[in-house]
Amino acid sequence: MDSAIYLASIFLYGLNQTLEVLLINSLIYTIIKWKTAWWKHLFNFSIYSIMIILANYLFIFSNGNVDDDIHAKNLLPYLVSLTTYFILNTILISFYFFLQQTESSIQLMRGIVKDKTFLVSYLSTLLLSIVLGILLKEDTKLGLVLFVCIAILLSVAFNEHFRLFQETLDKANKDTLTGLNNHGYFKEILQKEVDAAKASDKPLSVAILDIDDFKKYNDLYGHIQGDQLLQEFGALLQNEADSANFIVARYGGEEFAIAMPNTTRNTAYSFMNELRKKANDTYYNGVERLPYGCLSFSCGIAECEKETYSISELLNKADLAMYAVKNQGKNLVQIYNGISEYSVQHSLSLEKELEEAESQLRIFLSKDVYTYRHSKRVYQYAVDFSRRLHLSEQERKTLILGAIVHDIGKIEIPRDILNKKGKLDPHEWEIMKKHVTWGKEIISTNKKLEDLIPLVELHHERYDGKGYPYGLAGKSIPKLARILCVIDSFDAMTTERPYQKTKTFQEAIIELRECAGKQFDPQFIEPFIAMIKQLDESAVASGPTGTVLTV
Incomplete structure (x- = not known):
């Protein structure tokens, strides 16, 4: 007034x-x-x-x-x-x-x-x-x-x-019980923090923690006292997070999440370990009857990287690390490092997932036999190449599965464009490029295959930023998508296509080297070439080069 x-x-x-x-x-x-x-x-x-x-x-x-x-x-x-x-x-x-x-x-x-x-x-x-x-x-x-x-x-x-x-x-x-940020709002905040961290090249870590044996506590004392424990523990988290300018949320049930801007994984580990000890040392009514005789939690930490595809990938890594802690006996903090044991509790065996992925691929047999055969060859290259790279079992499995279904979006492309003889006109080319987006939509309907989304959507991004659909560059492209780009392009160059003449292995090798640092991540070129030479030792003759153009 x-x-x-x-x-x-x-x-x-x-x-x-x-x-x-x-x-x-x-x-x-x-x-x-x-x-x-x-x-x-x-x-x-x-x-x-x-x-x-x-x-x-x-x-x-x-x-x-x-x-x-x-x-x-x-x-x-x-x-x-x-x-x-x-x-x-x-x-x-x-x-x-x-x-x-x-x-x-x-x-x-x-x-x-x-x-x-x-x-x-x-x-x-x-x-x-x-x-x-x-x-x-x-x-x-x-x-x-x-x-x-x-x-x-x-x-x-x-x-x-x-x-x-x-x-x-x-x-x-806000979560009505604890007053913390709720699951949905936390993911909105985290997306902005991830974008900011990538833009500024500053670290960002995420922790997911789960109260140990909370179901047993509820069974012993009832849900009313269980809710009281969640409120008191939430207050502890909020107080500690506020002191460090972190963002805390109730992620669901007895799970909580903390976003830690400007924080490396090691600093995040120290913070969460101190928080775990503080929770152990703080008395809450009735916790003496729990296995550890105190309130404890299991925590997984993941750090955002340039090639992190989405917040779902980041949260999933923290979640996998947290479940690994559960398997080790609980009341621990662990940093995600891609070791194979993480995938044991959260995925089917590789054989079963390969069978499920290939069942989606067989639909090409009735529409485009070339795409079916191309995908099978890229899959075999991925199997061989993944053995040569320093990949975790989870990464190796994801690369192999992604190789099978990477072109699944082409099922939406009209047959006359897929099989057209000669060069595509601009309108047809724009339709062809949409196969990565349509592929993402198809894969997204199967939650078991969601880890494959970056490979399906981004395998035509280029290291120099001139690819599609987003024009990502360098390490902002997920590592496995950069690897798949090399494999997919090599097979495309060395296999006859309606609109492109085939190259010999040696010609394709020359092309890979010329496009290293442009279309391809250079760190994967020589290891891939070494593998190809081993597979086909007769590829020694030199030949003219051409332009790499993959679809």
Whole structure:
């Protein structure tokens, strides 16, 4: 409501007296709120000064006359001044929330600005400046009394509006039991943190932790006491996360997740291990009957890398590490490092998954035999090449499965385009390129194959950033997709296609070397060539080079 007073003062008494009123009010407010940071008081005084000065100058510029009365002839200058004040207020307050750099503050501000009820209420308070000017002219004492009454009522309405909006926001983003961020909102925040970490090349780690033997605790004491334990443990997590500027959430049931910006996996390990010890040493009602005689949790940690494809991949790695801890006896923290034991609890055997992937591939037998045979050859190359690389068993399995289904999206491409003799026209080429997106959609319907999505969608990205569908470059392309790009391109070069002549193995090897660092990640070229030479020692003759063009 102070804005209405400042504007009325501009219209009746001019700029100098208004700034004096602002200074006196700011000093009084600073004394009353002396615990508030000094820079916030200074910021508040500064934005009011800017709004008042500019509103005054535009009032004068639009032919407004400062007078002891409110005149109808000043209607346009009044509106110009009020509009200027409102726009500046919105911009400067938004800037304040931006400086706060908290997701909740920014989201709150966006929601308020978009809320029509808020806009109407705020504009009403500005119009009160004109009402106040009229009241002061007609009867100063009565005018002040009426204005104070209206101001109090509007302030109550504003506070209730803010309370209801914050309450609605909390219900959407917070877990109702613990008050922590909920699963959905945590993933939104994590996506932004991952994007920021990749853009700034700063570390980001994620931890997923699960309270050990929580089901036994519930069986012993009932769900009400179990909920109490979750609340108390959640409070501990929130307190520790706040002290380190981390983001914590209840991930589901007795599982919790923590996002740790600017934190390497080793630093995250130290933090989570200290937190685990603190949980062990903190007494919670009834935990003495649990196997460890205290509250304990199992935790897995994963660090975001340039080639991390999605937050689902990052969370899955932390989850796998956490389940490995469970298998080792619980009450431990472990960093994900790709060892094979992680996949034991979460996937079918390689043979069963190969059978399931190949069953999807057989559909090509009735439409495009070439794609079927190409996929089988790429699969065999992947089997052989994966033995030569330093891949974990999980990575090796993913590469092999991805090799089988990498072109599954071509099932959506019309037969006349797939089998066209000669070069594709631009429109047909655009359709052909969509097979990676359609393939992703097909694979996404089978949760067991979701680890293959990066290989299906990104195997035509180029190391120099000139590939499709996103133009990713370097290590922002997942490692397995970079490997598959080499294998897929080699087979495409050395196999007859409707629109491309075949190359000898030696010609293709020359092409691989020429395109190292351009189309292909150079670190995989020589190991792959060594494998090819071993498979076909007769590939020694030199020949002309050409352009690598794969589909």
